[in-house]
Amino acid sequence: MVFHYFGKYILLLQAVFRKPEKYSIYKNEIFREMVSIGLGSLGIISIISVFIGAVTTVQTAFQLTSDLIPKSIIGGITRDSTILELSPTICSLVLAGKVGSSIASQIGTMRVTEQIDALEIMGINAPGYLILPKLLGGIIMIPMLVIVAIALSITGGYLAGTASGAVSAAEFIQGLTTDFIPFTLAVAMIKALVFAFIITTVSAYQGYYTDGGAIEVGNSSTKAVVISCIAILISDYVIAQLLL
Amino acid sequence: MIEVKDIFKKFGDNEVLKGITADFKPGVTTLIIGSSGSGKTTLMKNMVGLHEPNGGKVFYDGRDFTSMDTKERIDIRKEIGMLFQGSALFDSMTVEKNIRFPLDMFTDQGIGEKTDRVNDVLERVNLAGKNKLFPAELSGGMMKRVGIARAIAMRPKYLFCDEPNSGLDPKSSIMIDELVSEITNEYEITTVIVTHDMNSVMGIGEHILFLHQGQKWWEGSKDEITSTDNKELNEFVFATQLMETLLKKK
Numbered sequence: 001m002v003f004h005y006f007g008k009y010i011l012l013l014q015a016v017f018r019k020p021e022k023y024s025i026y027k028n029e030i031f032r033e034m035v036s037i038g039l040g041s042l043g044i045i046s047i048i049s050v051f052i053g054a055v056t057t058v059q060t061a062f063q064l065t066s067d068l069i070p071k072s073i074i075g076g077i078t079r080d081s082t083i084l085e086l087s088p089t090i091c092s093l094v095l096a097g098k099v100g101s102s103i104a105s106q107i108g109t110m111r112v113t114e115q116i117d118a119l120e121i122m123g124i125n126a127p128g129y130l131i132l133p134k135l136l137g138g139i140i141m142i143p144m145l146v147i148v149a150i151a152l153s154i155t156g157g158y159l160a161g162t163a164s165g166a167v168s169a170a171e172f173i174q175g176l177t178t179d180f181i182p183f184t185l186a187v188a189m190i191k192a193l194v195f196a197f198i199i200t201t202v203s204a205y206q207g208y209y210t211d212g213g214a215i216e217v218g219n220s221s222t223k224a225v226v227i228s229c230i231a232i233l234i235s236d237y238v239i240a241q242l243l244l
Numbered sequence: 245m246i247e248v249k250d251i252f253k254k255f256g257d258n259e260v261l262k263g264i265t266a267d268f269k270p271g272v273t274t275l276i277i278g279s280s281g282s283g284k285t286t287l288m289k290n291m292v293g294l295h296e297p298n299g300g301k302v303f304y305d306g307r308d309f310t311s312m313d314t315k316e317r318i319d320i321r322k323e324i325g326m327l328f329q330g331s332a333l334f335d336s337m338t339v340e341k342n343i344r345f346p347l348d349m350f351t352d353q354g355i356g357e358k359t360d361r362v363n364d365v366l367e368r369v370n371l372a373g374k375n376k377l378f379p380a381e382l383s384g385g386m387m388k389r390v391g392i393a394r395a396i397a398m399r400p401k402y403l404f405c406d407e408p409n410s411g412l413d414p415k416s417s418i419m420i421d422e423l424v425s426e427i428t429n430e431y432e433i434t435t436v437i438v439t440h441d442m443n444s445v446m447g448i449g450e451h452i453l454f455l456h457q458g459q460k461w462w463e464g465s466k467d468e469i470t471s472t473d474n475k476e477l478n479e480f481v482f483a484t485q486l487m488e489t490l491l492k493k494k
Contacts, residue, residue, distance in 0.1 A: 018314075021349050114332040117294055121404075122346045123321035 009205050015127035016135065016201075026133060033137025037099050041145060044098060045091055049149040052086050053078060053156030061166030074167045075175020078157040083184045084244075087149040089236050092195035095142060096228035100203035103134055104224035107207030108217040116208070131204040135197070142196035143189050150188065187243050194239060195232050202228045245269055246291065246402060246434055251300035253286055260286045262458040263300070270401075271432040273425050273448050275439055278455035279480055284438045287455065288404055291436070292324060293317055304402065322350055325395030325433075327405040327424075331387040333379040333394070339366070340375035343394045350398070365393040369423060385416030389423065396427060403428065405437040409444055417441065421448045442481060445469065454480065 020026045060077045107130055110116050119126040154176065161167040167175075203224035210220040246268040253261040260283045268274045276284045289295040291302050293309065302309040304320055312320065333342050340362050347358045366372050369389040379387060388408060395403060405424055409417040425448040428435040437444070445452060449466035456462075456476045464472065469481060 025348060113330055113335075114328040115334055118326070118328060118332040118334075120294065121292055121321055121324055121326045122349065122398075123318040123324075124346075124349055125318075 008209065009201070012127055012131075012205055012208060013201060015125060016131045016204075018125050018128050020128055020132070021124060026129070029129070029133035030136045030140075033133045034141050036102075037095075037134075037137045038141030038144060041095055041098055041141075042148070044094060045145050045149050046152055048090065048094055049087060049152035050156035050159075052090060052149075053082055053153030053158075054160030056081055056086065056153070057157035057161040057172075058164060058166060061161065061164075070171070070175075071167045072171040072175035072178065074161060075157075075172040076178060077175075078161075078172075079154060079176050079180070080184060082153040082157070083150055083188050084240075085236075087153055088146050088188045088191040088195065089232065091146055091149045092142065092192070092199065092232050093229055095145070095195075096199050096203075096232060097225050099138065100199045100224045100228045101221040103200060103203040104207040104210075105217055105221040107131075107204055108210035108220040111208060111210045112213055112217060127204075127208065131201070131208070134204060135200045138196040138200035139193055142199070143192035146188060146192040150185075187239065190243065191236060191239050194235050198231045198235065199228050202231060245305055246436070247301075247303040248287070248291060249301045249303070251287065251290055251302070252298045253283075253290055253295060254298050260458050261290065261297070264455070264458075264460050265300075266453055266460060266463070268434050268436050269451070270434045271429060272450050273428045273435045273437060274451040274453065275437045275445055275449045276453045276455060277440060277445060277480070278461075279440065282455040283458040284440075284455055285406055288406060288436060288438050292326060292404055293321070322346075322398060323401040325398065325400035325403045327388065327391045327395050327403070327408055329407040329410055331379070331391040333387060333390055335379050337378075338375065339371070339377050339379070339382070339390050342379070342390060343397050346394070346398050361397060362393075365397050366390075368396070368427070369393045370419075383416075384411050385413070385419065388412065388416075388420050392420070392423060392427070396431070396433075399431065401433060403433045403435045405435070405439075407439055408437060409439060409441045414443065417443060418447065424448070445481075456480075 057074055057078050060074050064071070064074065110130070116126045116130070119129060158169070158172050161172050162169050206220040206224035206227070210216050248264060248266045251261050251264045252259070264287060276287060278284050286295060290297045297310060300310070307320065309317065309320055334345065337345065343362045343365060344358050347353060347361060351358070362375065363372065366374060369392050371386060371389050371393065374386070379390070382390065403424070408420050408424060412420065421444050424435060424437065427433060439445070446466055449469070452464055452466065452469060453460055454462040454477050462472060462474045462477045469477070472478070
């Protein structure tokens with residue numbers, strides 16, 4: 001059964017990457033999706049990121065009870081956990097909820113109201129027209145959101161650490177700049193790209209194969225979020241194993 | 245001309261179409277009628293390729309649609325216009341963008357030329373000046389008319405209408421029927437309408453196919469439909485007292 005669905009997913013992707021009918025129309029759609037996915041999610045990602053950084057700093061400081069460990073390590077731990085795990089993964093899980101459910105319900109509604117049939121009757125490659133702009137919009141904007149999230153998390157950590165007196169500004173910055181491995185940023189970007197692909201394509205698949213009415217659209221949206229989240233967590237582990 | 249030859253369609257164990265053969269001529273409005281579950285919409289969806297038949301062939305002017313690859317089918321579909329039961333207008337687009345959409349996708353016309361075409365078809369469906377409205381701002385009848393305008397924007401050779409009168413009041417229903425019939429005669433289009441509305445049958449039914457349990461049960465014109473001794477067809481036609489009363493008045 002799993003192979004049946006996976007096969008359908010691969011066939012859908014194959015249709016998504018078919019040659020577009022007219023590049024200019026697809027280009028406009030991609031920009032529209034970039035605005036929707038990127039700018040539309042900036043607010044929630046910013047709020048979450050600041051608090052993730054702040055909580056990471058405060059909790060790390062709480063656990064460092066030994067005087068033998070320098071306080072600057074708090075900056076280092078905040079930096080690494082933010083870059084490697086918290087920003088790409090937590091942000092993607094949130095985006096799976098926000099962007100994924102929106103994609104699934106949008107495409108699902110188009111399916112049950114015969115708008116997808118209308119596209120096909122016109123001779124338009126419906127998967128390409130509906131999904132490719134979302135996919136490209138997602139894989140361009142989600143890594144950018146992750147970069148913003150990393151910056152804001154570290155800023156949030158800095159503010160919380162210094163405001164609570166858990167770590168001084170100089171110590172935090174020293175921790176941030178000591179033993180930095182640039183490759184961790186590459187890992188974060190690879191994760192963001194993979195997660196973006198998962199969020200957009202899994203959600204689009206769920207929406208595209210919606211069958212029924214309003215209740216089924218809701219079910220597709222829920223399934224899109226659940227399956228995307230599970231796939232994100234599994235691929236997070238695989239990427240960590242392979243790259244670190 | 246569209247030729248359907250021995251079409252079979254199954255969904256699981258449920259055989260919905262059982263070997264239907266029919267011809268649909270240009271410039272003629274053909275109505276496919278039958279009770280719910282008789283296979284009307286399934287037949288239409290098999291004809292346009294939204295469903296794949298389990299057996300049989302569909303020919304568009306001699307071209308075997310069922311054996312075509314994706315690219316060849318796209319070329320045929322550019323010659324097809326379809327009005328869906330729920331109109332299927334793109335709700336994120338204005339009326340103008342809905343109608344212009346196939347022109348944007350498949351033609352290299354300038355914006356002026358495309359706008360002129362949009363205005364022409366809007367005028368044809370009596371909706372001139374409604375370009376900037378969104379589908380949510382339209383009544384059911386207006387949505388159907390925009391659906392027709394979009395379907396004829398590319399000057400199709402074949403027009404399919406799935407339950408064009410459903411959810412409409414009698415006046416709007418007659419208006420849609422007349423519009424489709426006029427367009428069919430005007431542009432010599434091969435028009436296929438799926439309906440169970442007897443008003444449409446008696447109004448514009450030049451050629452009628454009656455489906456029963458997935459089979460072509462009867463074929464004829466509106467003049468012949470009331471004089472046939474086909475039991476199932478009579479049960480369908482005279483399901484309400486209205487038809488009987490109308491015929492007695494005649």
